[in-house]
Amino acid sequence: MTPLTPAPRRVGFSRKLSRWDIKVSPYLYISPFFLSFAVFGFFPIIFNIWVALHEWDRRLGQGEFVGLDNFAWVLNQPAFWTSLQNTFSIFVLALVPQLILSLLIAAILDQNLRTKTFWRMSILIPFVVMPVASAMIFSQVFGQFGLVTPLLHDLGWFTDVDSPFFHNRFLSHVAIATMIVFRWTGYNALIFLAAMQAVPRDLYEAATIDGAGRARQFFSVTIPSIRPTMIFVILTMTIGGLQVFDEARVFDGSGSGGTGQGGSDDQWLTTVLYLFNLGFGDWQDRMGQAAAVAWLFALVIIVFTLLNFFLTRAIADSGSKPTRASRAAAKQLAAQVRAGADAPAARAARAERSTLTEGSQR
Amino acid sequence: MRFTRKTGAFVALIATTALVTSGCSAGGGEDGGDSPDALTIATWVDIPETLLEQFTEETGIAVEINSFADGASAQTVLRNGLGSSGAGLSDVHLVELDWWTEMMAVPEDWVTLPAVEDRWVDWKVSQGSVGDEIKGYGMDIGPLAIAYDSTLMQAAGLPADPAGFTEFIGGEDATWESFLDAGRQFTEASDAAWIDSTSTAFQAAVNQLPSAFEDPDSGDAMPLADNTDIEDLFTLFGQAAEDGVSAGVGIGHADWDAGFQARRWATVITPAWATGIIAENAAGLEGWQIAEIFPDGGGNWGGSFFAVPAAGDNTEAATELADFLTSPEAAVEMFLLNGQFPSQLDAMADPTVSETPNEFFGGQATGGIYAALAESAGDKAAGGYRGVNFAGIQTLVMDGIRRIETGNEDTSAAWKSTVSEFDALGLTD
Numbered sequence: 001m002t003p004l005t006p007a008p009r010r011v012g013f014s015r016k017l018s019r020w021d022i023k024v025s026p027y028l029y030i031s032p033f034f035l036s037f038a039v040f041g042f043f044p045i046i047f048n049i050w051v052a053l054h055e056w057d058r059r060l061g062q063g064e065f066v067g068l069d070n071f072a073w074v075l076n077q078p079a080f081w082t083s084l085q086n087t088f089s090i091f092v093l094a095l096v097p098q099l100i101l102s103l104l105i106a107a108i109l110d111q112n113l114r115t116k117t118f119w120r121m122s123i124l125i126p127f128v129v130m131p132v133a134s135a136m137i138f139s140q141v142f143g144q145f146g147l148v149t150p151l152l153h154d155l156g157w158f159t160d161v162d163s164p165f166f167h168n169r170f171l172s173h174v175a176i177a178t179m180i181v182f183r184w185t186g187y188n189a190l191i192f193l194a195a196m197q198a199v200p201r202d203l204y205e206a207a208t209i210d211g212a213g214r215a216r217q218f219f220s221v222t223i224p225s226i227r228p229t230m231i232f233v234i235l236t237m238t239i240g241g242l243q244v245f246d247e248a249r250v251f252d253g254s255g256s257g258g259t260g261q262g263g264s265d266d267q268w269l270t271t272v273l274y275l276f277n278l279g280f281g282d283w284q285d286r287m288g289q290a291a292a293v294a295w296l297f298a299l300v301i302i303v304f305t306l307l308n309f310f311l312t313r314a315i316a317d318s319g320s321k322p323t324r325a326s327r328a329a330a331k332q333l334a335a336q337v338r339a340g341a342d343a344p345a346a347r348a349a350r351a352e353r354s355t356l357t358e359g360s361q362r
Numbered sequence: 363m364r365f366t367r368k369t370g371a372f373v374a375l376i377a378t379t380a381l382v383t384s385g386c387s388a389g390g391g392e393d394g395g396d397s398p399d400a401l402t403i404a405t406w407v408d409i410p411e412t413l414l415e416q417f418t419e420e421t422g423i424a425v426e427i428n429s430f431a432d433g434a435s436a437q438t439v440l441r442n443g444l445g446s447s448g449a450g451l452s453d454v455h456l457v458e459l460d461w462w463t464e465m466m467a468v469p470e471d472w473v474t475l476p477a478v479e480d481r482w483v484d485w486k487v488s489q490g491s492v493g494d495e496i497k498g499y500g501m502d503i504g505p506l507a508i509a510y511d512s513t514l515m516q517a518a519g520l521p522a523d524p525a526g527f528t529e530f531i532g533g534e535d536a537t538w539e540s541f542l543d544a545g546r547q548f549t550e551a552s553d554a555a556w557i558d559s560t561s562t563a564f565q566a567a568v569n570q571l572p573s574a575f576e577d578p579d580s581g582d583a584m585p586l587a588d589n590t591d592i593e594d595l596f597t598l599f600g601q602a603a604e605d606g607v608s609a610g611v612g613i614g615h616a617d618w619d620a621g622f623q624a625r626r627w628a629t630v631i632t633p634a635w636a637t638g639i640i641a642e643n644a645a646g647l648e649g650w651q652i653a654e655i656f657p658d659g660g661g662n663w664g665g666s667f668f669a670v671p672a673a674g675d676n677t678e679a680a681t682e683l684a685d686f687l688t689s690p691e692a693a694v695e696m697f698l699l700n701g702q703f704p705s706q707l708d709a710m711a712d713p714t715v716s717e718t719p720n721e722f723f724g725g726q727a728t729g730g731i732y733a734a735l736a737e738s739a740g741d742k743a744a745g746g747y748r749g750v751n752f753a754g755i756q757t758l759v760m761d762g763i764r765r766i767e768t769g770n771e772d773t774s775a776a777w778k779s780t781v782s783e784f785d786a787l788g789l790t791d
Contacts, residue, residue, distance in 0.1 A: 058445040059468050077786055144611065145620035163617060167610075167768030252616050261757075264764030265771075280442055283464060283754030284787070 052291035058279070063288075070292040080293065082266045083274040084300065086173065090248075090270065091241040093177035094184075098237065102185045106192035107218055120193065123186035135179055135250035142166075142175045166252050169267040176268055179247045184240075188233050195229035196222060231312050238308045242301050245272040249281075271297050398676040400424040401683050404452035406436050407635075407666075407702070409687070410695045417686050423679060432614060433458045437465075440671075444471050448673025453680040454687070457498060458666050459489065459745070460753050465669070467750055472497045473670040473677045475684065485744035486705040490667050498667025499688040502702035504633035505736035505743065506566055506656050506663055508541075509640055509723070513649030514628040518551035524726070528655050538567055538598060541657045545607035548628055555627045559612035561763040564599040566631045568592070568756060570661040570742050575756065576749035583751050586784040592759060593777060600773030603766040610767035619643035633663040634703030634732045641701070641722035652723050652731050660739030665705060703732045751789060758783055 052070055055063030074080050109120055126134070141147045142165035149163045158164040165175045199222060207217045223230070248262060248270045261277055262269025271293065273281075279290030401423055403409065414425045430436035436456065443451035444465070457465050466472065474495040482490075482500045490498035508531070512522040521530045532540030541563075545556030557563055568574050571591055576583050586592065602608070609627045611617045613636065621627060622644040630640060632652065644650060668684040670677055686692065690708035697704055697715050704710050715729040736743050762780035765771040771779065 058441065059471070073788065078783070079786075139616045143620060144617035144626075145624060166615075166617075167764075167770060264761040264768065281438060283461075283751065283757065 048291045048294055051288055052295055054288055056287035056291070058285045058287055066288065070288045071296065074289055074292045074296060079266055079269060079274060080271075080296075083262070083269045083271040086169075086262075086266070086268055087242055087244065087270045087272075089170075090173045090176050090180070090244055090268070091238070093173055094180040094241055094244075095234075095237055097177075098181045098185050098188060099234070101181065102188035102192055102233075103223075105185065105189040106196055107222060109189070109193050110196040110222075120190065123189055125186070126182050127184065127187045129183070131179075131183060131246040132250050134183055135247045138175065138179045138182070138247075139251050166263070167265070167267065169263075169265070172251070172263060172268040176244065176247045176251060180241065180244065184237070188237070191229060191233055192226060195226040199225040231309065234312050235305055235309060238305050239301060242297075242304065243272050244270045245276065248273045249276070271300075397421075398423060398453075398679055400426055401454065401676060401680055402426045402428055402452035403454045403456070403683070403687075404428045404430065404436055404439065405456040406430040406433050407456065407696075407700055410692075410699050413687070413692055413695055417683060420686075421679070421682065423683075425683065428452050433460075434614075437461050440465060444468070444671070444673075448671060451671045451673060453670065453674045453676055454684050455669055455671060456501065456666050457669050459504070459662075459664050459748075462489070462498070462667065463748050463750050463752065466492050466497060469493070469495065469497060471672055473672050473674075473681060475499060475670065475681055478685065480707065481688070481690065482705050483707060483710075486665070489665075489744070498669040499684050500705035501666045501668055501688055501693070502635055502696065503665035503705040503736065503743070504635050504663040505703055505732045505739065506569075506661050507632050507634070507732060507735050508629050508653040508656060509632040509637070509650055510629045510653055511625065511627075511647075511649050512651050512724075513647075514552060514554050514625060515548075516649075518548055518628075520548060520551065524651055524654055527651070527653050531653070531655075532657065534655065536655055536657045538563070538595075538657045542598065542602040542607060545602060545629075546605055549605070549607050552628070554625060555609035556607040557629045557631070558609055558618070558621060558627045559615075559764075560599045560603040560608040560610075560767055561760040562612050562631045564595060564763050565756065565760055566633075566661065566663055567595050567599070567658070568759070569663050569745055570658055571746045573747040575752055575759075576747060578747040581749040583749070583755060583789040585790045586755070586759075587781045596759065596762065596777055596780075597773055599763055600766045600776060603763060604773060608767050610764070612764075613639065622647065631663075633665075634701060634728075635664060635666075637701035637720070637723070637728055638699070641720075644722070648724075650723055652726055652728055654731060654734070656735055656739070659742060660735045661742040662736075662739065662745040666702075697729060701728065703729065703736070755784065755789075 051062075053065060053067060055066050055070075057063055105123060109116070109123070113119055142149065142163060144163040146163070149158070149165065152158050152164070158168075165171045203221050203225070204217060207221050212220065248268050251268060252263070261282060262273050269277075275290050275293040275297065278284055278286040278293060403425060405427060406429065409427065414427075418424055430439070437458070439450060440455055440457070441464075443449055469492040472492075474497065477496055478499070483503070486500040486503060487496065490496060490500055510527055512527070515522040515527065515530075521527055528536075531544045542556075548556045572578075574592065575586070575589070603610075609621060611621045611626070613630075622640070623646075625647070630636070632640060637652075640650065668687050670680045670684055674680055688706065690704070690706040690712070693702075693704035693706045693709035694712050694714050696702050697709070698718065701720070704712075704715060709715055710733060716733055717727050718729060719725040720728040759780055762776045765776045765779070766773055
């Protein structure tokens, strides 16, 4: 901020105004975010509680106060539990390959490639495709006469008439997870890439001198160095991945149960899709119950994200737990030692050894 | 520096105010001018260009189409629009019979339309009314027929001409049982399935019942566990599905058009409005025909209305447009474009409808066939009673049949799970 003017040029209202300016302006500058958050974020969250505690008609709005009945109703619906299972199954099926693939891609892009920018841009293309568009393309791919199913038929698998991806529960999850992986891998890879770029190059030099191969460097230098980014990406993936909706809704055109309701057996009914169906999508007019689902699901996401956070930290830590700063410092030091002092020392030792052998020969 | 900072604060203030107020002021619109420049129609069927041009010439009002991929998406938009005092609604909406009662749950949402004497068959008018008030002008009705692939029939060594096919599925006294038995015979002789989806046929059979899921007197849902009519039908179709007469790919499914092109099934339940859809999906194929009878005497499936949401700015002009779009002349044009069978008496009698050969269906005069089928259906042509939960319960039960089709459950297990899903909803407590 600019320093205050030492002497007052004018006294009176304008001076007062300028004092307010200094005090109030910063808040005004940041207010758009908070105001829009209050209107579009905070208010709906609070209002949602209100809706969840009432009978709520889609058309007529608020009905009777029912307390926790809506929550009880939701917990008694088998479809709710199925949707939770589906959500987690799809989430796990999408997260693991996504993480591995995006790390690999980022590691490759981190190398000295020709036309670097071209490759970096091109991995983001799937992300630019609208989710609904990619879902529609993929439901063609997994359709009865799509790319994959006839291939499976040729191999002698799933020779039923209909495409197995639309009625086998596990396979429908695989198909939907594929769409998510397709869409998000490039995006995550770019975030990883940004983190990898920040890893000091001399660490790699040191590792190379120590004789570590590319794979060893990846696991011993790259991965530990981008740990905070990994935690960030895994957490955002968890939150985003649990909210699967578009892909599941568009998956089979509108074959099962009207439009995109998650399959005849709720095979790929995700929780958000279930919420949507209750409140907006299907014939049931259950806005109150949908609000209850939203709250229950928010709880589930929070618990799961925390769990994931601690799990990720524990795995990435594995063993000793120095602070991030001290570890970085230690690493830096080790690197310097290896790069600077260690290498000449080794050379000296080798030289000494050779003179010794020479001496003995002599 | 100081000046800039102040200006900045000012700009920030304006921006915030604009941001906050824009949330409240959106959706204002003009207050009901007498003659609007343009009207919008929400529809998922094609409307002939010439018709719209004619309306513009007569009234000076342009017409814009808000087109939806299918009825279900139009329904979702309408549903949410009604729930938010008309936001995002068009001036005129096409509403299908299947979700008509749901939309009419609050009749005040819809403009009461002036009666037009002697335009429609009586039952279409009463379907489109809530109490004494007409809420929708009928566009088409959905007399039921069966379309079949004569090429596949011939390849299987079975009767392929319409008369022979009719005899094959049971002749004048055809029932669903004889139709499905014919299917078992066909699937033995052919690699293809008999029908695209048993659930479609099941839905047609449900539409023939006078009161399928709800009590006509009270409008309440009946306990599904005690609903023997439905259970019998469910078992009949479920067992046929177990025997593999179905390809398990219904209308709207991602595989549906590809299934036509690969000739995966020999028959499709075809309400009149579906003829255009089939012709589109099966484009380039020869041999599709319409059978001249329907199991259990025929019936009605769907059919649509034009209705005017009361929240619109130009309800008067919109009413005029709805009237125009459902005139007998318009109905004839709709029939020629999409194959929808008119609900207008004059249009039904029009030789253009009854005699125009349909190129896709081997030159058959489909309009005439549907007229005869509608007539022979008698009272069933009007369809049974539908309360607010009809479409939903129907979906639930059809999902049960689909689980049998896909081999996930056998018939008795599927019925049990369907009943318990129904019970979990708590509609009959």
